Amino acid sequence: MIAFAELLDRLTLTPGRLAKIALLRRFFETEADPDRGWALAALTGELSFATAKAGLIRAVAEARVDPVLLGWSYDFVGDLAETVALIWPATTEAAPPSVTEIVEALRTRPKGELPALLTGWLDTSGPNVRYAVLKMITGELRVGASARLTKTALAEFAAAHGRVVAPDDVEEVWHSLTPPYQPLFDWLEGRSEAPDAAGAPVFRPPMLAHPLEPPDLAALDAAAYAAEWKWDGIRVQLVRAPGGQRVFSRGAEDVSAAFPDLDGVLASDAVLDGELLVVRDGAVAPFADLQQRLNRKTASAKLVRDFPLRVRLYDILFDGAEDVRALPFPQRRARLEGWMARHPSDRLDLSELIAFGSIDELAAIREGTRAASIEGLMLKRLDSPYVPGRPKGLWWKWKRDPLTIDAVVMYAQRGHGKRSSFYSDYTFGLWRDDGELVPVGKAYSGFTDEELVKLDRWIRNHTVKAYGPVREVERGLVLEIAFDAAQFSTRHKSGVALRFPRVARLRWDKPFEEADRLETLLGHIARQA
Amino acid sequence: MPHPDTWLCVRPEGLYCSPGNFFIDPVVAVPRAVITHAHADHARPGHGAVLATRQTLAIMDVRMGQGRAGGTQQALAPGETLTIGDVRVWMQPAGHVLGSAQVAIEHQGSRAVISGDYKRASDPTCAPFVPIPCDVFVTEATFGLPIFVHPPASGEVRKLVDSVALFPERTHVVGCYALGKAQRLIALLRAEGWERPVYLHGALIALCTLYEQLGVALGDLRPATGAHKADLAGAIVLAPPSAIADRWARRLAEPVTVLASGWMRVRQRARAKGVELPLVISDHADWPELLATLDEVGAPEVWVTHGAEEALIHAAQARGLRARALRLLGYGDDSAEEAPPN
Numbered sequence A: 001m002i003a004f005a006e007l008l009d010r011l012t013l014t015p016g017r018l019a020k021i022a023l024l025r026r027f028f029e030t031e032a033d034p035d036r037g038w039a040l041a042a043l044t045g046e047l048s049f050a051t052a053k054a055g056l057i058r059a060v061a062e063a064r065v066d067p068v069l070l071g072w073s074y075d076f077v078g079d080l081a082e083t084v085a086l087i088w089p090a091t092t093e094a095a096p097p098s099v100t101e102i103v104e105a106l107r108t109r110p111k112g113e114l115p116a117l118l119t120g121w122l123d124t125s126g127p128n129v130r131y132a133v134l135k136m137i138t139g140e141l142r143v144g145a146s147a148r149l150t151k152t153a154l155a156e157f158a159a160a161h162g163r164v165v166a167p168d169d170v171e172e173v174w175h176s177l178t179p180p181y182q183p184l185f186d187w188l189e190g191r192s193e194a195p196d197a198a199g200a201p202v203f204r205p206p207m208l209a210h211p212l213e214p215p216d217l218a219a220l221d222a223a224a225y226a227a228e229w230k231w232d233g234i235r236v237q238l239v240r241a242p243g244g245q246r247v248f249s250r251g252a253e254d255v256s257a258a259f260p261d262l263d264g265v266l267a268s269d270a271v272l273d274g275e276l277l278v279v280r281d282g283a284v285a286p287f288a289d290l291q292q293r294l295n296r297k298t299a300s301a302k303l304v305r306d307f308p309l310r311v312r313l314y315d316i317l318f319d320g321a322e323d324v325r326a327l328p329f330p331q332r333r334a335r336l337e338g339w340m341a342r343h344p345s346d347r348l349d350l351s352e353l354i355a356f357g358s359i360d361e362l363a364a365i366r367e368g369t370r371a372a373s374i375e376g377l378m379l380k381r382l383d384s385p386y387v388p389g390r391p392k393g394l395w396w397k398w399k400r401d402p403l404t405i406d407a408v409v410m411y412a413q414r415g416h417g418k419r420s421s422f423y424s425d426y427t428f429g430l431w432r433d434d435g436e437l438v439p440v441g442k443a444y445s446g447f448t449d450e451e452l453v454k455l456d457r458w459i460r461n462h463t464v465k466a467y468g469p470v471r472e473v474e475r476g477l478v479l480e481i482a483f484d485a486a487q488f489s490t491r492h493k494s495g496v497a498l499r500f501p502r503v504a505r506l507r508w509d510k511p512f513e514e515a516d517r518l519e520t521l522l523g524h525i526a527r528q529a
Numbered sequence B: 001m002p003h004p005d006t007w008l009c010v011r012p013e014g015l016y017c018s019p020g021n022f023f024i025d026p027v028v029a030v031p032r033a034v035i036t037h038a039h040a041d042h043a044r045p046g047h048g049a050v051l052a053t054r055q056t057l058a059i060m061d062v063r064m065g066q067g068r069a070g071g072t073q074q075a076l077a078p079g080e081t082l083t084i085g086d087v088r089v090w091m092q093p094a095g096h097v098l099g100s101a102q103v104a105i106e107h108q109g110s111r112a113v114i115s116g117d118y119k120r121a122s123d124p125t126c127a128p129f130v131p132i133p134c135d136v137f138v139t140e141a142t143f144g145l146p147i148f149v150h151p152p153a154s155g156e157v158r159k160l161v162d163s164v165a166l167f168p169e170r171t172h173v174v175g176c177y178a179l180g181k182a183q184r185l186i187a188l189l190r191a192e193g194w195e196r197p198v199y200l201h202g203a204l205i206a207l208c209t210l211y212e213q214l215g216v217a218l219g220d221l222r223p224a225t226g227a228h229k230a231d232l233a234g235a236i237v238l239a240p241p242s243a244i245a246d247r248w249a250r251r252l253a254e255p256v257t258v259l260a261s262g263w264m265r266v267r268q269r270a271r272a273k274g275v276e277l278p279l280v281i282s283d284h285a286d287w288p289e290l291l292a293t294l295d296e297v298g299a300p301e302v303w304v305t306h307g308a309e310e311a312l313i314h315a316a317q318a319r320g321l322r323a324r325a326l327r328l329l330g331y332g333d334d335s336a337e338e339a340p341p342n
């Protein structure tokens, strides 16, 4: 548990991707089975016990330390698990529990034994291990490493053992495996063949599109592409196999439990690629509605009723047990249409193909659409197979021209990682009729490195107040902000929320008094609705 | 026997001893000051007469410039006794930084000890704390909460050396205070076998040079300014905490941000400051050291100057001691020292 606790510590504090991979790789190399397997499960969110609530931790701690001092310490630290990890009186640290020991005890021992078990673990551990133990039993083991990053580290770990394994190869077997993943490590270390995922509903890495830039557009041959709408939902993969049905996010996360209304939506085996949307009376609802259904472990009956889901299908990867990813787009599309005809469902529909004769015609169609639920167009090369990742030149996303506002910079904050020495996150505001400048959003992309240096210098020279990492600046700098959509919002002082705001241009030239008014933006939303 | 209450009191300038007519660590310029150590929140410029250890006076001269560190200076050796007015005064090491001392004052048979800032953990760059039995013990409480337990500093420094081995191409830039922490870190690194050069931000050079003149060997030190980026790959660079995530750090090769401070015990603090490798190394007593010290000096009464007073007072009272907060303002808030987190 010591190595795992140290790994968690470093991962939470390390901003760099490569550094995180190095830390993970070293961990897999130095730790033994089955500890590293259980640790891998904890890191990828596959282990969640959530057996202990805050009340139990508090009770165990109060039996050991002065409750008054515990209270003051908690006020200072702000996190109960961390407070208890730090305040627990030092003992011998003779033999901290192993990850395996904790997992097995949590699986097999009755719940009533938990206080005594926990006390014993805390007594034999140092502060880092105590913290990891407490986070493990409360099921809050969120650290700064995504599941994808962990799989990339596993692939690199395999390379060190002379195995050529891509992160996607790990992905394709991942959901057929269970902790502590002995067959996975046997494979990665060259002791056995790849685990057999046949029959299991596993995730298949999706094909992604490149943004279409003007030079690409000029070179485009209209006859070689199919076009579809790009819907403003979230990309999902529906999988049904003899082993069951799953809904996966684009990031390979099994999100089936969050969408009980999609249970059994596939009437026979297939792997389908589509967009998850909220659809009412045939119309796609704004993204804000879908958001009500996201980032939840499960969904209440009311939620299911109020925010009805639909998956709009783009593609088919497996038709029954047959892998059809190597087929060109039109053949896959025919397979998809055939599958849908055989297995209709009111929670599935087909993404419409848009007929067009030329790129100009397509551009006109793109300009003509007003619906907020459409982000733009997708262009798919007719002869393209379904390739995981983001192969260039096969799929393009051609977003609608963004909407823009001219806004005034109000606050700036330091960025992360490579940008941690720069003020790179900007809160911007618009003028209200009463003359007050009201913050409407935050942007942290869209400028070049050279522009960032200039912005950073401007922020430092025009700071009026510093609040920790945040600087309030003089009014004076106008940014042209592009965004995909705007919505009314009761959570923001301004009453609006922008979707994906980014800096389109630095308007050094524009007097800040002439920045846009909030009312203009509100009017725009009202007209759209 | 007059209670120290009657001859040692808090004035706006700081703690004042009336029968001796002097202040201890006053926060503004006064005619007569006794200084426990040279951190900027304890040693201010412009006093008339200054009494302190030889090393503290030397450090004050370097920090403030000749002539600003007291109109007249008098050095006091550890254990050497002086009579000032109607009191006897002597000093004993506080183990905080080079030259740091506790001030013992005796008046008509009653004795108060003002410990200044102190720690009990070993420090190769300064003399260890000497407990003085007394009637009133005046203590700091910078880390006066039971969550603060500083691990052995050698283990923390090993983490730094390990990290350089894991990321040999990256510069490890360590935020540390210019007086005390920087020199202690270098000495600890040397003790761990780090013989390569240690690079210094310009703000740390003068005090490192002075430490060496005062007999603390620090090995191969080089200025970071002007060093080639390639030389700094895999190097350890020490800098003031304010510089590690600032423009200054951009000259370094993919820096790993390290901060050596007692506050790094709390993860949230490390995260909020963007620290990649926190090292829990402090020159202040942690909670167990504070309590152990109260037990050792055996004073029936404790006055707490600055820090988390309420928790230490609560714990002292639970031990049957009389305890109160002095509510002195102006300490612990200087960037020269281990400032409270913001």
Ligand SMILES: [Zn+2]
Pocket (backbone or CB within 6 Å): B037, B039, B042, B096, B117, B337
């Ligand atoms: Zn100090």
Ligand SMILES: [Zn+2]
Pocket (backbone or CB within 6 Å): B039, B041, B042, B117, B331, B332, B337
């Ligand atoms: Zn101090």
